[in-house]
Amino acid sequence: MKIFLIGFMGSGKSTVGVDLAHILGYRFIDLDEYIEQKHNLSIKLIFETKGEDYFRMIENETLKEVCSFEGDFVISSGGGTSCFYNNIDYMNRNGITVYLRAEVSTLVARLIESKVDRPLLWGKTKDELNEYIIRVLNERKKYYEKAQVIIDADNANPKDLAQLIISTVNI
Ligand SMILES: Nc1ncnc2c1ncn2[C@@H]1O[C@H](COP(=O)(O)OP(=O)(O)O)[C@@H](O)[C@H]1O
Ligand SMILES: O=C(O)C1=C[C@@H](OP(=O)(O)O)[C@@H](O)[C@H](O)C1
């Protein structure tokens, strides 16, 4: 069984993924962290020195690599993973996709605190962040909504969301 958490930056994929894998006793892979270790470069530096197109290429390669591993996994994707290279169809063929859906206001509140780690958000004021999220979420949601399971991720703590995923997916 492979469970892919997908959704916008700040929806909680990395946080909920740790709890979900822990409860299920599955291996946990955060795709961004895996890319950082494999290339010995931070996501920030990859964007800065090689650009987004290069990042999307290695993101696609790495997704395929981790999907080839044997065993049960929870994989927290990056916010853009689902939206490039037909990755969402690839994930749907290789496991169960769970979209952590969150309101724009939730995303703004979380991302204003942690935007330094996310190159696409650098330098944005709160208003610019709000506008960016509305626009990009609108472009991306057609990919996210291809997920097999959709979970509203605004009003529950990560452990409760992990339990909700388990009961919804019926693992
Ligand atoms: N369910 C939640 N409730 C409150 N805060 C959360 C929740 N999930 C994540 N967070 C916080 O939101 C921020 C972004 O979470 P993260 O897991 O990195 O999101 P993603 O991997 O989807 O970008 C972090 O500061 C995290 O602590
Ligand atoms: O939405 C995106 O395009 C990105 C999301 C990030 O992951 P998180 O969603 O875990 O922040 C990371 O992959 C990179 O900064 C690009």
Ligand SMILES: [Mg+2]
């Ligand atoms: Mg993450």
